[in-house]
Amino acid sequence: MKGHLEKVPQRIGASWRYRKIVEGSKSYGWHRHKEYELAIHRHFQGCCFVGHHQSNIQHNHMVLIGPDLPHAMFSNTDGQHTQCETHVIWFRKDWVQQLIACCHELDPLKRLLSNASHGIQFSTDTAERAAQLLAGVIDMPPHQQLTTLFSLFSLLLEDKQAQQLMSIVTTNIDDELANERIGKSEAFLMKNFANDISLNDLGNHLYISESSVRRLYQKHYNESFSQHLKKIRLNVACDLLMNTHLPINIIIQKVGYDNQANFNRQFKAYKQVTPTAYRAAMSKI
Structure with a gap:
């Protein structure tokens, strides 16, 4: 279940990448990335596999997946949806680590990103707010795109309903x-x-x-x-x-x-x- 390594093309002049994908159905078999992946699934139902965890995809299903963690996503073929909308953000581990090292205000991200190695699912409310935040981000100037990502990080940190997918208890995370x-x-x-x-x-x-x-x-x-x-x-x-x-x-x-x-x-x-x-x-x- 290792999954093939999928390379994420980088945007010239940008530290992270965002894509909005709209398709009639979704069928992504086991794969992984060297980057962190944040995905928001909207307007369809299906199955989400992250490592050895399986969950159902409903509207505003949002997950954060750590580097090299195999995952797969499939939509149901029951005809109840006309399109599958997915918002995906990728960012590199070395880049975000350097960012945290330079900005002490981002220290809370350490634990979040560490937990992402076992997958994190966020609340539907956070997913909705994140989708609204990303609306029109592609047309923004680069500096506004970056501040939008920081605002997104803030949403993730504030979500008290976020759940670890692979049932790892994170006590003694610094051990x-x-x-x-x-x-x-x-x-x-x-x-x-x-x-x-x-x-x-x-x-x-x-x-x-x-x-x-x-x-x-x-x-x-x-x-x-x-x-x-x-x-x-x-x-x-x-x-x-x-x-x-x-x-x-x-x-x-x-x-x-x-x-x-x-x-x-x-x-x-x-x-x-x-x-x-x-x-x-x-x-x-």
Whole structure:
């Protein structure tokens, strides 16, 4: 689920890029960027995938996605909308870091951008205000375009209803060692989720005890190691059901299950539908 790297063309003489896209339907498979992406989806319904998180797109669905975080967006094909309107902003990590370093007033952005590595969804009210703010921005002089971006940053920081998409609890966000362990843990699980992984295996990989692994997951994910591993496996299964024609018994093996009844039970508890029904529903998107 890494997604292909999509290059964002830069505007000459500009530090960031904005596009308004209007299309009859939306179908963007797994991809990622080196830049931060802020997207506002309007006037249509569909599905939004950010990493291992899936949510429904409704009018004024707004997400902030960090660099190299795979994501995909699809509109429903139910005929209820005549056009899909998307406002997208991209800005480079090195540029915004330098900006924050020079302007202490922008320090609150540090935490927001750090959380974006796991995706953030904003309220529909913030999305509406952001869309209004961006109206006509392309025709503005460059200095006004930049101040509009700063105003947009302010809207994001003021949104008290913003939600982390991938359920990472951000306590101790400045704990570099803990964050490094989380990163190594995720990389290890994504590489080995199809195998029989134990707490001891992960502890040996991170050079910490099993009890330390338990505390790490409870603190940063607010769930157990086994719960987190199960979510990874089931979300990868969702990806395979949606994007391949592999038989379900093969998918089960690929995501680390050896019992179809157990897989079906856990999948239905997680997605409220059977694997077969999920594949059928996703094929219509």
